[in-house]
Amino acid sequence: MSNTNKPIDLAHSLSLFNDLWSPKRVATLNDYDIKIAKVSDSFVWHSHKDTDELFLVLSGTLTIQFHPGDGGNVVLGPNQLFIVPKGVEHCPRTENGEEVSILLVEPKGVVNTGEVTDAKLTNAVKDI
Amino acid sequence: MSNTNKPIDLAHSLSLFNDLWSPKRVATLNDYDIKIAKVSDSFVWHSHKDTDELFLVLSGTLTIQFHPGDGGNVVLGPNQLFIVPKGVEHCPRTENGEEVSILLVEPKGVVNTGEVTDAKLTNAVKDI
Numbered sequence: 001m002s003n004t005n006k007p008i009d010l011a012h013s014l015s016l017f018n019d020l021w022s023p024k025r026v027a028t029l030n031d032y033d034i035k036i037a038k039v040s041d042s043f044v045w046h047s048h049k050d051t052d053e054l055f056l057v058l059s060g061t062l063t064i065q066f067h068p069g070d071g072g073n074v075v076l077g078p079n080q081l082f083i084v085p086k087g088v089e090h091c092p093r094t095e096n097g098e099e100v101s102i103l104l105v106e107p108k109g110v111v112n113t114g115e116v117t118d119a120k121l122t123n124a125v126k127d128i
Numbered sequence: 129m130s131n132t133n134k135p136i137d138l139a140h141s142l143s144l145f146n147d148l149w150s151p152k153r154v155a156t157l158n159d160y161d162i163k164i165a166k167v168s169d170s171f172v173w174h175s176h177k178d179t180d181e182l183f184l185v186l187s188g189t190l191t192i193q194f195h196p197g198d199g200g201n202v203v204l205g206p207n208q209l210f211i212v213p214k215g216v217e218h219c220p221r222t223e224n225g226e227e228v229s230i231l232l233v234e235p236k237g238v239v240n241t242g243e244v245t246d247a248k249l250t251n252a253v254k255d256i
Contacts, residue, residue, distance in 0.1 A: 005192075005199035007208040027211050029180045029233060032160070034209070052157045058207065064133075071133035079186065080135040081162070083155045105157060105233060 010036060010058060014101050016128055021121050023104055023112055024128035035104040035125055037112075042093040044121050046114035049087050051107050056081040060100030065091045138164060138186060142229050144256055149249050151232055151240055152256035163232040163253055165240075170221040172249050174242035177215050179235050184209040188228030193219045 013026050013036055021043060023035040039062070055064065057076040064074045064082060067089055074082045084090050094100045113122045136154050141164055145152060149171060151163040167190065183192065185204040192202045192210060195217055202210045212218050222228045241250045 005194065005202045005210065007202055007204045007210055010207045010209065027182070027209065029182050029211055030214075030235070032233075034182065034211075054155070054157050054162065066133065074133045074135055076135045079138045081138065081155065082133065082135055083157055083162075086158075105160075107158070 010101075010103065013128055014038065014058070020099075021112065022123040023125045025125050026128060028108070029105075031108050032105055033108050033110075033125055035106070036128075037102050037104060038099055039092060039102060040094050040097055040099045043091055044113055044116050044118045045089055045091040046116040047087055047089045048084075048106070048110055048114045051086050051110055053084045053086075053110070054081060054103075054105040055084065055092070056103040056105075058101040058103055060094065060098050062100045062102060063093050063095065065093060138229075138231065141256055142166065142186070148227075149240065150251040151253045153253050154256060156236070157233075159236050160233055161236050161238075161253055163234070164256075165230050165232060166227055167220060167230060168222050168225055168227045171219055172241055172244055172246045173217055173219040174244040175215055175217045176212075176234070176238055176242045179214050179238055181212045181214075181238070182209060182231075182233040183212065183220070184231040184233075186229040186231055188222065188226050190228045190230060191221050191223065193221060 008026050023037040025033045025035050027034040062076045141154050148168050151165040153161045153163050155162040190204045
């Protein structure tokens with residue numbers, strides 16, 4: 001263990017960056033990453049063929065869009081979470097350009113855009 | 129997927145039970161459980177030999193005690209998290225009988241008291 005245990009303060013971690021749709025790793029749990037991100041407007045439709053994906057909203061309102069037949073869109077406010085099942089296409093978005101802060105839990109190595117490559121949006125996770 | 133996607137509202141889920149030190153599963157992420165619990169006073173010293181354990185405080189203040197040489201106690205307030213590394217003995221507690229709400233992420237099947245069996249405190253996870 002480290003010499004001095006310190007809490008990970010999500011508000012502080014969020015204050016350290018401003019780029020959007022670019023997850024930052026705040027901790028690891030076995031072979032999973034605990035990540036935070038700031039998001040605004042619409043992401044890209046994508047799926048993760050090998051893993052579920054946990055979204056927990058820390059501030060603001062996030063809509064996770066699904067295709068018809070996949071259960072309908074989910075609207076998440078603070079302290080609301082949703083697990084996107086593996087293989088299910090989804091597209092997160094926010095309304096009216098709101099900036100929303102989220103926490104994500106996924107296995108290490110998962111790319112935010114899944115099977116899709118998007119020059120603007122595909123970002124490898126970075127430590128913070 | 130379910131016919132109707134619904135957010136998991138942690139405040140609502142917390143309103144559905146009052147028992148202490150008895151984790152409730154609100155979701156699963158691959159082979160991991162996403163759990164919430166209400167805790168008060170002191171738990172039992174224990175470790176989880178095969179897994180890290182994520183604590184995220186939702187309300188109140190949680191102290192996670194560690195033995196000397198293991199980095200010192202961690203005090204977590206709302207929206208602060210800590211990962212207890214696998215194999216490290218720890219004992220969560222709250223001060224002055226405060227009731228604290230926490231979110232836990234662990235592989236399925238992890239028992240809250242780890243290698244220790246305590247008639248009052250050992251609780252299998254339940255769905256909520």
